[in-house]
């Protein structure tokens with residue numbers, strides 16, 4: 001088992017090494033172009049993995065901005081990363097007798113197959129039929145209630161990052177006697193806690209084996225806005241993730257918001273000089289780090305979004321799993337600007353996109 005995994009990882013390194021050498025003569029944007037060289041390298045591999053299939057699926061296209069050949073059937077998936085990137089779910093609110101706001105959402109765990117790169121299917125587990133799950137958004141100090149229903153064939157929970165009682169932690173063994181803990185197939189549980197502290201948080205399933213329950217797709221962002229709010233901006237959600245398509249405990253496909261190279265094919269359009277705010281989360285399983293790099297620009301970085309003053313002004317940040325932060329930037333020039341993991345292996349396997357800056 002371990003040997004097979006090592007071999008597959010080795011073959012992936014070999015693939016990338018050969019590809020990089022083959023792409024060395026390319027003049028610009030060579031970080032994308034080496035993928036074009038992969039089919040030749042794949043021919044030498046004895047046992048094609050799903051990654052090989054994905055890599056081989058793209059042809060020798062002339063443009064550097066089509067990622068893989070072919071397109072993903074977003075309609076069949078039931079979600080579109082171009083919509084997810086600006087989709088904030090404010091739930092339903094009502095005013096309690098105390099004067100406080102109660103904000104409520106429904107989350108359902110569902111087993112479903114999704115296409116993560118052209119022709120590459122993945123047997124996913126989702127919250128509300130999408131990966132990442134809905135970006136839950138609220139304001140500091142509100143009372144939050146998340147009504148979770150498990151429609152999957154497997155036990156799940158929702159574990160929120162934040163400050164709350166143990167019963168509301170979504171962890172197996174904590175609260176089964178009170179209806180909490182593991183939520184079995186067909187069961188329900190409502191998580192209730194106060195929105196604190198303000199910042200960018202997230203939620204994910206916490207059932208064992210934990211790596212599998214996260215890697216299958218059960219995660220999403222939770223944004224708690226500060227009481228005073230933040231400056232008006234074009235706000236974007238980016239969840240850095242990946243997929244282990246051959247179940248060897250290593251990822252074959254990487255992405256931001258699930259679909260490999262999606263924002264290469266469909267760049268994120270933003271306005272010149274407008275403030276852009278990115279809510280960035282790394283939920284990637286199996287790899288130790290992930291990163292975000294913007295070309296031809298710099299951003300203010302607010303780790304976890306829990307302070308209103310930026311901690312750094314940079315063009316590259318690194319996040320371990322579960323780390324997240326808010327990025328703020330403006331684009332002074334029109335044109336296309338690349339963003340990608342500066343873990344370049346991930347960029348070559350799907351975690352790469354473009355902003356298109358317009359007047």
Ligand SMILES: [Cu+2]
Pocket residue numbers: 155156157205206207213214218
């Ligand atoms: Cu789970």
